[in-house]
Each structure stands twice: as C-alpha cells, then as structure tokens.
Amino acid sequence: MPWRTQWNLSAAYDLKLGGTRKLTFRCDMFNVLNLLNYKWGGYSQIINTNLYNLAGFDQTTKSFQYTVNTNAGVRQKTATYYSVQFGARYSF
Numbered sequence: 001m002p003w004r005t006q007w008n009l010s011a012a013y014d015l016k017l018g019g020t021r022k023l024t025f026r027c028d029m030f031n032v033l034n035l036l037n038y039k040w041g042g043y044s045q046i047i048n049t050n051l052y053n054l055a056g057f058d059q060t061t062k063s064f065q066y067t068v069n070t071n072a073g074v075r076q077k078t079a080t081y082y083s084v085q086f087g088a089r090y091s092f
Helices: 032-036
Strands: 008-018 021-030 043-046 052-058 063-068 075-078 083-091
Touching: 021 032
Parallel strands: none
Antiparallel strands: 008 021, 021 083, 043 075, 052 063
C-alpha cells in the first residue's frame, strides 16, 4: 500500500560487565510517526463500498426500492496506534 506511512525505530545499548559477559538493553518503538503527532502514521482505507441500500419492496409494481448511500467510497484512517517495547538480555 503506497499510502501507508509507518516508521519503526529500534535502539540498543550493550553494557560490558567483564570478560565475555554483557547486559543488553533494547527499546523498540512501532509507528513512531503517530507517537510524534496523532495525525501522522497509519493508513487510510475505504470502508463502505455499498453504493445502494435496499429500502423495501413495492408489491403493486413488483420492484425493489433503493436509496443511494452517500458515504460510499469514503476513506477512513485506521491503525493509528503506536507501541513501545523494552527488553533486556544477559549474555555470558
């Protein structure tokens, strides 16, 4: 989807404890654009594609009656959340 804008960021820091031992701290941020501004990040999708709605059936003319859906084809912004994850790892 070329209209999808989502950036992820990851940062890690190694703390050497001596010898081959180390402690690694890590932070992962998903959808950083939305973290900076709620209008950024995520994507838009078309949620309503029904052009007509069935309103009823006329017994005298034996035909269906329809109404036009004015919201057909409207784009709605979705997936506008962000998440942050922290982790630590001990290596020896």
